[in-house]
Amino acid sequence: MNPWHEDYKRRYAQLKENGKSFFPHTVFKDVCVALLVLTVLFALAYYRPAELEPLADPTDTHYNPRPEWYFLFLFQALKFFPGNLEAVAAILLPGLGVLLLMGVPFLDRGPKRHPFDRPLWTGLGLAGIAGFAALTWAGVRSPLTNPTEEADPQVAAGRRLYDQMSCAYCHKIGGKGGAVGPALDKVAGDETEEWLTRHFKDPQSVTPGSAMPKMNLLDDEVKILVAYMKSMHAEEPFTKAAPKIFADNCAACHKLGKEGGEAGPDLSFIGTARDKAFIKKYVEDPSTSKPDSAMPAFKGQLTDVQIEDVARYLSSQGR
Ligand code: HEC
Ligand code: HEC
Missing domain, CATH: 1.10.760.10 (Cytochrome c-like domain)
Structure with missing residues (x-):
């Protein structure tokens, strides 16, 4: 047997002789730390609760999906792999990493414990951490794919009302919805606010014989629906001049x-x-x-x- 095993066994016996018992000493310490962690978690959850984002909306082209910071490295790593190779970055590489971690006790059999005495493994570990940090940082700085929109509360409220009133039964926005009425993202933005307002109050008054029902909307509801409709007008490009x-x-x-x-x-x-x-x-x-x-x-x-x-x-x- 290795001499360091003997060493270790001797020290262990010695410690066991003068040491304190697991119960209650160590258990007490564990409980204290666990309580502390729980208290901090409770306080965080109470005072700074994680916020929910609005419901997913397929017509909202301004949304920028991003993971939490601790997954940003994976998010960034995925960008190095084109479509069908995604599984390599998402499953294979992290899986190999975890396997390697589990293998360390079997692979690193040296008797020395100080990190400086194990340059290969310490180096590998540090390189791994540096890789995480670099990918996370690159992820933080990576440009947003969609233009961010100043969230206009009227428009957001209008969008919600549009969902609640099931306008999508007859209208398409972003290619989703029924075909009884026109696709609103194509036409509604071009109407004036007055026209839209009158149309919402009584569709027949501006489009005689309209198949769109009169919906007895409140003035506030008309206002936010108009804001939502106007927000959809197709961007008309201006020239460099x-x-x-x-x-x-x-x-x-x-x-x-x-x-x-x-x-x-x-x-x-x-x-x-x-x-x-x-x-x-x-x-x-x-x-x-x-x-x-x-x-x-x-x-x-x-x-x-x-x-x-x-x-x-x-x-x-x-x-
Ligand atoms: C029963 C089917 C139906 C429902 C429900 C319906 N619409 Fe309509 N809508 C129509 C039809 C048909 C037209 C085309 C005739 C017209 O202009 O009135 C229309 C026209 C429109 C227009 C005018 C488009 C343009 O520029 O010409 C807007 C805006 C509109 N609807 C918004 C809505 C909103 C918002 C809702 C929900 C609150 C809604 N509609 C619910 C059938 C419907
Ligand atoms: C001599 C100064 C002057 C020049 C030059 C000028 N503006 Fe103005 N503009 C004003 C003033 C003052 C107002 C404030 C309201 C008013 O008196 O019409 C205004 C108002 C506006 C408004 C309305 C803002 C609102 O929301 O009510 C727009 C839009 C606008 N200007 C666009 C332009 C554009 C585009 C040009 C160039 C092609 C231009 N202006 C050139 C002085 C000027």
């Missing part, structure tokens, strides 16, 4: 982001308050929307195409 048109003609009076003048309102979030149609009309001739407007009319100054372009550009600001 739009920012320049703005810089040349508007930035003297308007801020956009950090830059611009103070004479007119900051337009950084205009897209959350005004739609393209409003902006276009305003730019063409402000006095039609605001009789005492201090802003010059741009019809004639800019071509229709340019005004359309800058209106699209602005209506996307802050969205």
